[in-house]
Amino acid sequence: MEFDVVIGLETHVELHTDTKLFCGCSSKFGSEPNTQTCPVCLALPGALPVMNRIAFNYALKAALALNCKINNLTHFDRKGYYYPDLPKNFQISQNYNNLGTDGFIDLIMEGQNKRVTLHNVHLEEDAGKLLHPEESNADYSFVDFNRAGIPLLEIVSNPDIQSVEEAEAYMQTLRSILHYINISDCKMQEGSLRFEASISLKESGVTELGNRVEIKNLNSVRSVIKSIEYEINRQSNVLNQGGVIHRETRLWDDKNQKSERMRSKEESQDYRYFPEPDLVPVIIEKSLLGDERASIPELPMCRLKRFMENYKLSFYDANILIQDIFIADYFDECTKDYHEPKAISNWIINEVLRYLNENKINISGFNIRPKMLTELIKLVEDGVISKAAAKSVFMEMALRGTNANVIVEEKGLVQISNTNELESIVADIIKENEKVVTDFKNGKKNAIGFLVGKIMQKTKGKANPKVVNEMLENMIKQ
Amino acid sequence: MDKQQLEYVANLSRLHLGNDEEDLFLEQLQKVFIYMEKINALDTDKVIATYNTTDANNVFREDVVIPSLSEEKALQNAPIQNKHFFKVQQVLD
């Protein structure tokens, strides 16, 4: 039997505020356990929450960037469940009046227009962390509440995702949007970006959806993909053998690349949501809405289209350039000084990104500023220096932050493109290598390479190979 | 409220009720809930619910770090701890 795949993704994003959502504790990652806690985030008796303004504004900005309808009045609700990492045994979240509803994301995929609609976007607090001791026979767990209360944005998609590829594109597009609006570090390995998938299959052509299975414990984009593939396989097998899919939650085991049943939906929790009486509602005034909207930069999809249309870049190149807003900005900045987008794009993709990767630095800390890069590219395109020389100049510039022409001069890298200067040398080489010249004349085209090499040797690599080539051909013909 | 509902809610409440307690509570709570039915006499279709009587809204704090409790203070009331962590029965997730 053939099945259609129906996937929904739930995303949790930690907002990179300085403090937690409801108290002034630092939200810095990686501190000693239980050193970033206070009466509020430990849920000590008598403590009360007060909302972090920046966290709220970030959430609003995200809801806008994700094309949501913004409720002009939003409030927070308590979601009740018992878990040792949840200090109050309820989470302050939103249920009845979410910040944003009915949004969408247009996925960045080559040759396809795919829109995934969003059920809602809301703000809530993170839980602490449970740690399990290394000894295998330990019968206890440790709790660290440093993470408890860090602001989390939850983005709930509708089940519009129909393939693994779309799921991957969804995650990447969402991640770059969040990156562009600068509200989160989006580091999956540190848990600041987390996904949960729900998957169901339906027989092709049938409208009725099969039972939904939720997958948790997905720590990387790769594990999301692998778990979805695994789940599609598992469900198809069960259905093909005449079995039934139960509504359940499964836990992904990354080590063994499989998932296991955690709890069935029948045991699902009764969250007893009700409005949080310790917080007051938020009325979203037009001015705030305007401010937040204005703070949203051109988003990845728009940039991609612009790069492709205005600069005639391929989807592949444009997509690489827009991944990181600062790279995209860098590219845009370069194109202001120099109107060869393809050359700039090649330089950024091949040289700049490689250098940043190898040296693990951000573009903001990169010594070669856009104007410097375009000057270097110009030197190459104008034939002032060779491509090979340019690469070494690039490395010098990156190390020292010095302008290209300074380095070119220092090292005497200016190419000899002047035919007058080269004429006697070319003539000498032709004279000295009669046999090779004859070979060339007899049709052995690559023999010319040998002659170019000789000239380069004599000029210590400074001769412009293009010019030398042309001169050789002309002079041999004469 | 019947016995099954009482047991369901006791479980939600993370309370373990003994048999005697269950019987006593059921009797008492049934009486209370019969009394609560009173409010159903009122037509509230067009009434907006009141969750809080303060007319305040948009109350925020600025995103400024305030010193946290020391590790020692944070853990001072913990029934079981190891100087750095709270300790609980093993949780398998």
Added chain:
Amino acid sequence: MHLYEFTALQIKEKIKSGETLAQEVIKELLDRIKVKDPDIGSYLSINENALSKACAIDDKIKSGQTVGALAGIPIAIKDNICTLDLKTTCGSKVLSSFLSPYNAHVVECIEKEDGIIIGKTNLDEFGMGSTTEHSGFKVTRNPWDLQRIPGGSSGGAAASVAADISFLSLGSDTGGSVRQPASFCGVVGLKPTYGRISRYGLVAFASSLDQIGLISKDVADTALLLQVICGYDNRDSTSLQKDVPKYIEQLDSIEKKFKIGVPKEFFANGLNEEISKSVNEALDVFKKNGAEIVEMSLPHTEFGVAAYYIISAAEASSNLARYDGVRYGYRTQNCKNIIDMYERSRSESFGNEVKRRIIMGNYVLSTGYYDAYYLKASKVRTLIKNDFDKAFEKVDYIISPTTPVPAYKVGEKVSDPLEMYLLDTYTIPANLAGIPGISIPCGFTNNGLPIGMQIMGRHYNEQGLLQVARKFESETDFHKIKPKFNAT
């Protein structure tokens, strides 16, 4: 006259003027607590540092330094308000050894003004109850009749003031927990407007209804303490950003003419006749002094108790979820797994009244019942609030009995929670509407039990309540009459 017989304001003047030393006051009070409190049971803990604090204040005065508005006044704190130096138990075995790492906002305010925390007072566990019999530690008794309850949940607070073993007390009032015990014990009890006093450090029972309240020997003392503890606090999102009037200075500046509404629903069936008579006589006192008395109706009053118990239980069930034995509080031994740990820790340490409310609350919030109970009750709350809004367009104050019956016998209503709940009928509406209410002594029953009259006012109008109450005090002597217990 003994020092402990003076009011807080009087004792402060004595201390400030150097006529009396703060340490003398503390010593005398501590001695008296030792002798008298075993019969009353109002304190759960006593501040061992009170005397040294008093000495420090005496030194300040001696050296001519300025001292705060509460200089040297011993103040008792209900044990659901967090204090750094003393355990905060909430009258619950769950927190029998809990030490808060921070002071509640009100405690900070008191200490800043040189008030001295003398001890922590008994209450119904987490404030749930109207008798103080539901304390996890001991029963508190009414100084007017030791066989009777002092009311609750701020029973320890009210009984200690009535017995002259504290000068001033802080309580908390969710459905009448300050006004009702004040009425039963013949003292003054004020529940300010919701949000007037920061709840930061008040252990939550029902967050949208809880308000810190004050219990004192007379109205001036309430004004004195209110001045210090009310005002905006940025740690409580529901704290009011309103100016605070000069309560004491304005105490006698009552408007010449004001209208008092008398809601017929508060004088209906079930009201004790002697109480009815006393309150009506009190109304005559106002009438004689130029107030206009208007009969009126608050039509949704009869739905208050039902709405209140649904809403407060719902909020309580959530607020008390945190007592799980992980970060603090009681934890059971030898449990099988984490759920067993939760269930046994909670079941072994919560009392029955708390368990009942947690179950009630989770029930009214659970899937399928939310709309019928919690949402419905929250709408009824709107109707009750609207009743008051409309009433206050026509009258300035509303006067009623504080309670339908006087203090009852210990044990009398323990087995029938509903019967106990119904006795909160008169105090609950003010909490649902968020308005201020004060209970002041206005008479005695034939067998000598105090009767309280409740005055309710518009939002934020504590000032008016204090002025009206003060006017009544100036015309009567009920507040000066002390229980026989005090003399023996």
